[in-house]
Amino acid sequence: MRSLLHTMSIRNLFRPCFVTLLAIVLIGLPDLSEGTRPQRPKSRHQFTPKVIDIEHKLSDCFKLRPRAETRFVIVHTSEAGLESTLRTLSQGKVRGCRLTTCGGHANYAIARNGDVYRILGHRFRADHAGISMWNGYRDVSSYSVGIELIAYHYSTITDSQYRSLEWLLQMLRKAYGIDERDVLTHAQVAYGRPNRWHPTKHRGRKRCAKNFDRQKAGLKTAWTFDPDVRAGRLTKDDHLAEIFYGSASLLASNDAVPYLASDKPVPSLGSNEALQSSASNEALQSNVISLRNTAWNVAGEDYDSCNTVYVLPGGTTLPGDQVEKKLGWSRLPAGTRVLLNVDTDQKVEEGPIKTLEHGKTAWSLAGPNYRNKNTFYFLPDGKVLPGHRVSDWDSLPEHTRMIMGYRGPYTLRQGRHPKNVVGSVYRNENTLYFYPDNKLLSAVEIDNWSGVPAGTRLFVKLN
Numbered sequence: 001m002r003s004l005l006h007t008m009s010i011r012n013l014f015r016p017c018f019v020t021l022l023a024i025v026l027i028g029l030p031d032l033s034e035g036t037r038p039q040r041p042k043s044r045h046q047f048t049p050k051v052i053d054i055e056h057k058l059s060d061c062f063k064l065r066p067r068a069e070t071r072f073v074i075v076h077t078s079e080a081g082l083e084s085t086l087r088t089l090s091q092g093k094v095r096g097c098r099l100t101t102c103g104g105h106a107n108y109a110i111a112r113n114g115d116v117y118r119i120l121g122h123r124f125r126a127d128h129a130g131i132s133m134w135n136g137y138r139d140v141s142s143y144s145v146g147i148e149l150i151a152y153h154y155s156t157i158t159d160s161q162y163r164s165l166e167w168l169l170q171m172l173r174k175a176y177g178i179d180e181r182d183v184l185t186h187a188q189v190a191y192g193r194p195n196r197w198h199p200t201k202h203r204g205r206k207r208c209a210k211n212f213d214r215q216k217a218g219l220k221t222a223w224t225f226d227p228d229v230r231a232g233r234l235t236k237d238d239h240l241a242e243i244f245y246g247s248a249s250l251l252a253s254n255d256a257v258p259y260l261a262s263d264k265p266v267p268s269l270g271s272n273e274a275l276q277s278s279a280s281n282e283a284l285q286s287n288v289i290s291l292r293n294t295a296w297n298v299a300g301e302d303y304d305s306c307n308t309v310y311v312l313p314g315g316t317t318l319p320g321d322q323v324e325k326k327l328g329w330s331r332l333p334a335g336t337r338v339l340l341n342v343d344t345d346q347k348v349e350e351g352p353i354k355t356l357e358h359g360k361t362a363w364s365l366a367g368p369n370y371r372n373k374n375t376f377y378f379l380p381d382g383k384v385l386p387g388h389r390v391s392d393w394d395s396l397p398e399h400t401r402m403i404m405g406y407r408g409p410y411t412l413r414q415g416r417h418p419k420n421v422v423g424s425v426y427r428n429e430n431t432l433y434f435y436p437d438n439k440l441l442s443a444v445e446i447d448n449w450s451g452v453p454a455g456t457r458l459f460v461k462l463n
Contacts (some may be wrong), residue, residue: 001093003443006296007060007146007451009409009410012126013346014122028408030293030334031122032236032429040346043142047163047165048167048390049114049115049116049163049167049168050114050115050116050117051116051117052117052118053116053118053119054086054117054119055088055119055121057086057090057091057104058090058091058103058119058120059090059091059092059102059104059181060102061092061102061103062102062103062104063102064120065124065125066123066124066125067123067124067125067142068142068144068347069142069143070143070144070145070176070178071137071143071144071176071178071182072121072134072137072140072143072144072145072178072182072183072184072189073144073145073146073147073169073172073173073183073184074128074129074140074145074146074147074185074186074189075147075149075165075183075184075185075186075207075209075212075217076106076128076146076147076148076149076186076209077148077151077152077153077155077157077186077208077209077211077212077342078148078150078151078152079108079152079153079208079339079340080110080150080341080359080361081150081356081359081361081393081394082109082112082150082359082394083398084359085109085119085148085150086109086119086340088103088105089103089104089106089109089148089307090103090104091103092105092117093105096300101127102117102402104117104120104124104126104127105119105126105127105146105148106120106128106146106147106148107119107120107121107122107124107126107128107130107144107145107146107147108122108145108146108147108148108168108218109147109150109335110148110149110150110161110164110165110168111150111161111394112150112151112160112161112394112395113158113160113392114160114161114163114164114321115164115381116164116168116294120174122145124300125141125142126141126145126146126437128143128146128186129141129144129146129186129442130142130190131190131193131205132189132190132191132193133188133189133191133233133234134184134188134189134227134228135227135228136227136228136231136233139141140435144180144381145172145176146312147165147168148315149153149161149165149209149212150394151209152210152212152239152287152340152363152395153187153207153208153209154211154286154287154367155211155363155367155393156211157211157212157213157216159216160391161214161330162217165217166216166217166218167212168248169183169217169218169219170218173301177265179272180221180412181219181221181222181223183214183217183219184216185208185209185212185244185351186206186208186209187204187206187207187208187209187210187240187244187246187396188203188240188301189206190203190206190208191203191228191234192204192297192300192301195301196329197296198235200234200235200236201233201234201235202235202236202269203226203228203234203235203236203238203240203418204237204238204239204240204300204447205231205294205295205300205301205430206300206301207240207298208300210240210244211453212244222244223245224245224246225263226241226244226245229372230244231240231344236341239297241298242265244322249308255320264423281291286367286416287335287338287339287340287367288334288335288336288337288338288367289310289332289334289335289336289337289338290334290335291334294447295310295320295323295329295332295338298336298338299338299340302320302340302376303320304318304320304321304323304324305321305361306321307313307317307319307340307341307342307359308320308338308339308340308341309338309339309342310323310336310337310338310339311338311339312330312335312336313333313335313336313337315351315391319342322389328447335369337365337367338396339360339364339365340359341359342358342359342360351434352401352403352404352430352440352442352461353401353402353403353404353440353442354397354402354404355399355400355401355402355455356397356398356399356401356402361393361394361396362375362377362390362400362402363394365402366402366404366427367403369391370387370393370402371388371390371402371436372387372388372404373386373387373388374385374404374405374462375387375402375403375404375405375406375420376400376402376403376406376409376459377390377396377400377406378400378401378402378403378434378438379396379397379400380397380399380400382438384434384457386438398449401440402406403418403432403459405461405462406432406459406460406462407459407460407462408457408458408459408460409457409458409459410422410457410458410459410460411455411457411458412453412454412455412457413454413460414454415450415454416447416454417450418452418458419435421458422458422460425460425461426443426458427443427444428441429442429443429444429460430442430460430461431443431459431460431461432458432459433446433452433456433457433458433459434456434457434459435452435454435456435460436455436456
């Protein structure tokens with residue numbers, strides 16, 4: 001019924017018809033209907049990804065508005081997994097169990113396997129860039145197509161994503177005549193109002209896609225400076241300036257200058273040249289607080305959000321809006337992990353067992369260690385996988401439980417006592433028991449040791 005009403009709604013009078021080829025119906029883009037996948041492309045340039053149309057899932061309160069002008073493509077990282085991201089992009093953002101926006105937060109999303117999700121037709125304005133400016137153009141959402149990559153700004157973007165993104169960028173740039181240098185990241189165009197970190201209007205409001213590698217997306221040139229910083233409209237963010245512009249960022253002044261860009265290829269973030277940058281490498285790879293990697297560097301304007309959670313080294317958790325009151329930003333210890341987009345009504349478990357749900361992913365909880373052999377996943381169907389057998393952090397189903405820093409499993413045989421299997425640590429609070437009926441218990445939750453069933457698998461914490 002919902003689908004039928006949607007089909008009959010007045011908004012469809014304004015929607016483009018995706019029946020055959022978008023190249024025919026719209027302005028040069030190929031077919032983006034569900035299930036598109038060519039047979040064995042002969043070369044990279046003949047590649048076409050699978051494209052899944054989910055525009056019908058847009059919130060009823062979202063209003064379609066064609067853009068009058070298109071100058072930019074803005075690349076984002078979702079800071080969440082695929083399921084959570086698609087729900088937010090289509091239906092809107094939830095804060096404190098309340099829907100606060102009407103969705104339509106990107107035109108496209110690209111999953112980690114390279115599948116492209118069409119959230120909203122590319123001709124229409126997506127509410128994706130927020131408070132933003134580039135080269136004097138304010139409200140960048142009104143001048144751009146928004147693309148979300150399912151990734152964290154401190155994680156990796158997959159080769160499959162880059163391949164699909166290159167294809168999509170070629171289509172969009174051809175359709176709108178966009179210079180490749182005007183393919184930008186959200187971190188580059190977003191700006192913020194004065195706060196405790198910056199006394200004036202400034203770059204750095206978002207960290208989104210600061211790990212974007214232009215070369216891998218087929219882009220050979222880029223801006224060598226921030227035009228709005230140079231024109232004096234905004235103050236620079238040192239962290240982002242070094243990542244995006246390197247030594248060229250030092251040339252910023254209050255004088256407006258004409259459009260200039262580098263004719264040289266932009267160094268890959270994985271190249272020796274990029275790794276020699278004094279600030280970018282550590283921050284790009286970590287959501288862990290250190291002397292150089294501050295809460296602002298990791299979270300941007302979301303540093304004090306109730307949906308940003310700080311996990312202190314001892315396991316204590318604090319939402320961003322309570323850090324100042326309960327601890328103080330200056331006392332936030334090194335080693336604290338920063339989790340983004342955690343639902344307000346959900347707590348990050350302080351014990352050894354974590355559950356992947358409500359915005360929490362294997363990457364946000366474990367970082368690169370999600371694939372460590374001493375990380376284990378307990379899938380909803382009862383399967384247990386060590387980290388090195390997991391293909392990608394977003395391939396794990398919701399409600400999967402995970403533990404980090406463990407050895408095992410050690411299987412309890414009929415007639416044997418747990419002490420005979422793992423020794424005196426069998427009663428340690430961090431020793432875990434995975435029962436045949438899929439219960440995962442800490443030793444302190446077990447009262448009757450003779451009642452532990454055969455087939456139970458034990459996991460022992462590493463020292």
